[in-house]
Amino acid sequence: MNEIKQQSVAYYPGCALEGSGHAYDRSTRAVAEALGLGLVEVENWNCCGAMEVKNIDPKLQTYLSSRVMSIAKEEMGFDQVMAPCNGCYHNLKKAEYDLANDEESVEVTERLSEKAGHATYKAGGIETIHALDWIKNTIGEDGLSKRIKKSLKDVKIANYYGCMYTRPRHIFPEKDQGPGSESTSQPHFMDDLLAAAGADIVDYPLKTACCGGAHTLSDSDTSTKLVVNLLRAAEAVGADVIATECPTCHSGLEMHQVRAEKVHDIKTDVKIVYFTQLLGLALGLSPRKVGLHENISDSLGFFKQKGLA
Amino acid sequence: MTPLDIIESRIAELAECPDASLAAGSLLKLGEETLEHWVSARGYVPTVAEKEGFRLLALHRQGAKDIPSFNACRETCRELAYHYNLITMASDHPDTKQRLRLASLVANHLYLFVRGKMEESELGDFCCSSKPIHGEPGQETGNEQRGI
Numbered sequence: 001m002n003e004i005k006q007q008s009v010a011y012y013p014g015c016a017l018e019g020s021g022h023a024y025d026r027s028t029r030a031v032a033e034a035l036g037l038g039l040v041e042v043e044n045w046n047c048c049g050a051m052e053v054k055n056i057d058p059k060l061q062t063y064l065s066s067r068v069m070s071i072a073k074e075e076m077g078f079d080q081v082m083a084p085c086n087g088c089y090h091n092l093k094k095a096e097y098d099l100a101n102d103e104e105s106v107e108v109t110e111r112l113s114e115k116a117g118h119a120t121y122k123a124g125g126i127e128t129i130h131a132l133d134w135i136k137n138t139i140g141e142d143g144l145s146k147r148i149k150k151s152l153k154d155v156k157i158a159n160y161y162g163c164m165y166t167r168p169r170h171i172f173p174e175k176d177q178g179p180g181s182e183s184t185s186q187p188h189f190m191d192d193l194l195a196a197a198g199a200d201i202v203d204y205p206l207k208t209a210c211c212g213g214a215h216t217l218s219d220s221d222t223s224t225k226l227v228v229n230l231l232r233a234a235e236a237v238g239a240d241v242i243a244t245e246c247p248t249c250h251s252g253l254e255m256h257q258v259r260a261e262k263v264h265d266i267k268t269d270v271k272i273v274y275f276t277q278l279l280g281l282a283l284g285l286s287p288r289k290v291g292l293h294e295n296i297s298d299s300l301g302f303f304k305q306k307g308l309a
Numbered sequence: 310m311t312p313l314d315i316i317e318s319r320i321a322e323l324a325e326c327p328d329a330s331l332a333a334g335s336l337l338k339l340g341e342e343t344l345e346h347w348v349s350a351r352g353y354v355p356t357v358a359e360k361e362g363f364r365l366l367a368l369h370r371q372g373a374k375d376i377p378s379f380n381a382c383r384e385t386c387r388e389l390a391y392h393y394n395l396i397t398m399a400s401d402h403p404d405t406k407q408r409l410r411l412a413s414l415v416a417n418h419l420y421l422f423v424r425g426k427m428e429e430s431e432l433g434d435f436c437c438s439s440k441p442i443h444g445e446p447g448q449e450t451g452n453e454q455r456g457i
Contacts, residue, residue, distance in 0.1 A: 222425035
């Protein structure tokens with residue numbers, strides 16, 4: 001465990017991980033335990049502003065995200081807050097950017113923080129990281145491969161990052177900084193970690209392409225067509241599994257895979273699984289421990305066949 | 310310009326074309342025409358310029374001007390250009406048939422996104438541009454100020 005650089009991180013699960021993305025929360029916690037990493041949940045956390053608030057009042061969204069960072073920094077003493085949900089991660093990053101660059105956002109945040117009775121978050125106070133950064137920076141590929149109990153060697157995986165992990169680029173200043181850093185055009189952290197767990201990573205050309213995202217319910221036909229194309233491309237490159245790292249992407253892929261079959265009679269068989277669930281299986285955890293039974297996409301039989309469950 | 314509906318069916322047909330280099334060129338052209346539809350619908354004349362040797366990339370840049378959410382298809386355009394290079398620069402490679410199939414799926418994704426965006430202009434706003442869908446002009450988050 002000597003190579004673990006940081007034992008504990010402030011953990012911000014966010015709302016989706018308490019609902020539709022519960023398997024992501026479950027598997028993230030299980031992987032943390034298996035790797036000896038501490039997750040300290042942000043006390044009394046609130047919604048990051050998600051799309052509901054941001055669409056109506058983006059300054060209020062900045063404040064809501066800032067409150068999470070304020071608690072993690074000022075009340076809990078952390079220098080990093082980890083958000084596995086791409087939406088939360090994105091919104092905290094956006095708030096950080098706004099508070100560093102937009103005076104009006106600073107004024108609104110100061111006013112609302114004072115009214116709410118907590119310390120005002122100042123830009124630069126804490127670093128927001130994704131679950132991918134967290135495992136990559138603490139355990140790393142070498143440390144991970146040493147801990148693997150059941151290699152993913154017979155599993156072909158297409159990694160799907162979605163959009164909010166890399167776009168818009170200006171809110172992710174730590175990315176595109178050369179070797180070792182994440183790329184916004186060709187993200188690879190999930191590829192690196194799952195390859196370290198033995199997986200056969202396929203070259204997936206649509207890893208950051210649009211899935212319909214926020215329009216998944218309001219414009220289902222567009223979303224279904226986009227998702228079907230993502231699924232077909234994954235199958236075309238030979239993937240058994242699409243690995244996800246965002247509850248919105250994950251739910252969208254799962255729901256529209258079902259909808260495509262029911263409404264359009266288009267059947268695809270690729271499994272949709274959170275990357276933390278895959279890592280958990282590789283670390284020897286049971287399917288139930290990583291919440292495989294909570295997914296809509298039924299992959300249990302596949303993993304049993306591969307000797308991973 | 311080829312009508313959008315025909316673009317969709319042509320993309321599917323080209324996936325199985327025996328002449329992969331010819332098909333790759335046609336897919337690239339259909340990608341350009343897809344973007345021409347978007348640029349024209351916004352009242353601009355589609356550029357004939359190239360970026361990094363591809364008109365497709367120049368058209369994407371033109372299409373994304375003042376519409377940062379259009380960057381949702383930026384990497385898709387780049388993947389189409391990449392697959393065009395893969396196929397035409399090594400047409401006798403054993404993976405060429407597979408590469409053509411992928412190029413077709415990539416071109417189709419570009420088509421689906423642009424068509425979706427023409428029907429639902431906010432597609433990609435919330436996520437790819439971090440822009441409030443119902444925001445007022447003074448509420449932008451920095452993208453517009455930065456001109457991206």
